[in-house]
Amino acid sequence: MKKTLLGLSALLTISTAAAQGTITGAGASFPFPLYSKMFSEYKAANVNYQSVGSGSGQKQILERTVDFAGSDNPMTDAQMKDAPGKLLHIPTAIGAVVPAYNLPGVTRALNFDGPTLANIYLGKIKTWGDPAIAKLNPGVTIPPLPITVARRSDGSGTTYVFSDYLSKVSSEWKSEVGTGNSLQWPVGTGAKGNDGVAGVVKSTPGAIGYVELVYAKQNKLAFGAVKNRAGKFIVADNGPASAAALGVVIPNDTRVSLTNSANANAYPIASFTYVIFYQDQKYGNRAEAQGKSLKNMLTWMVTTGQQYNEALDYAKLPANVAAKARTIINSMNYGGKKL
Known part of the structure; x- marks a missing residue:
């Protein structure tokens, strides 16, 4: 009986991890020490962030091969005009x-x-x-x-x-x-x-x-x-x-x-360092749960996650900027349905 319960426990753990899914990001090395700490502390989802440079991160979000990009400079209107959907920016720290x-x-x-x-x-x-x-x-x-x-x-x-x-x-x-x-x-x-x-x-x-x-x-x-x-x-x-x-x-x-x-x-x-993502999360084979998971993570980054900034030599977001970031995050949707 004990062996059966242990087996059931292991299956539940695996199922929970599978349900959480993985959020993928790529881009700036500038915030990588901060993001490494944030994502190790964030328990609601697995987050895989690759430090490959802001330019590569911008390219990958345009190609929709990641859930979000990290960039120390915001993308311009010209850079975003060929994007397959509306891109949003939120700052996460000042460096x-x-x-x-x-x-x-x-x-x-x-x-x-x-x-x-x-x-x-x-x-x-x-x-x-x-x-x-x-x-x-x-x-x-x-x-x-x-x-x-x-x-x-x-x-x-x-x-x-x-x-x-x-x-x-x-x-x-x-x-x-x-x-x-x-x-x-x-x-x-x-x-x-x-x-x-x-x-x-x-x-x-x-x-x-x-x-x-x-x-x-x-x-x-x-x-x-x-x-x-x-x-x-x-x-x-x-x-x-x-x-x-x-x-x-x-x-x-x-x-x-x-x-x-x-x-x-x-x-x-x-400079601010930014996370860039799509307002409408319904694209490709994405499930609504994936968009919701990303929204929850982004909200955490600009609220609870700010506690990790200063110890790693990044400044916290000013209150007015954090408020604007939350407003932007709250505009996310899934095929027009509010997440």
């Missing part, structure tokens, strides 16, 4: 992109400003001994190593955020390179993912690379303060990242840029 570097013997965080970062990535500043860097860091002895520029090789929302900021602070960057997930880089060693860029910086004395804050911290990389619009050098942290959203008009669809904020206490290279 910071930092200039991480490897300079042996330098123990104080360096200062950077937008034009200097742009000129490094334009290939105009080639060594750490350049006067532009020295001027921003009086009293700091910086080894005059050649600069190895590290950047993303894949379609990347982190690249979009960084290049969006550079386009706002450097007219030369804006005209010569511009803003995007994938760029024609003037210089640099390419690597895949935030983890790939962090790896190049960690292993290369003289390297600099732009990575999401948590990747710099996890890899024990030095990262610099960046001068904001108010003229203050700000070190990235949850508070300064959150301040980037203060005073910004958040549209109802939440698609907005937070870089180069006018807030005096804001870190200037900050």
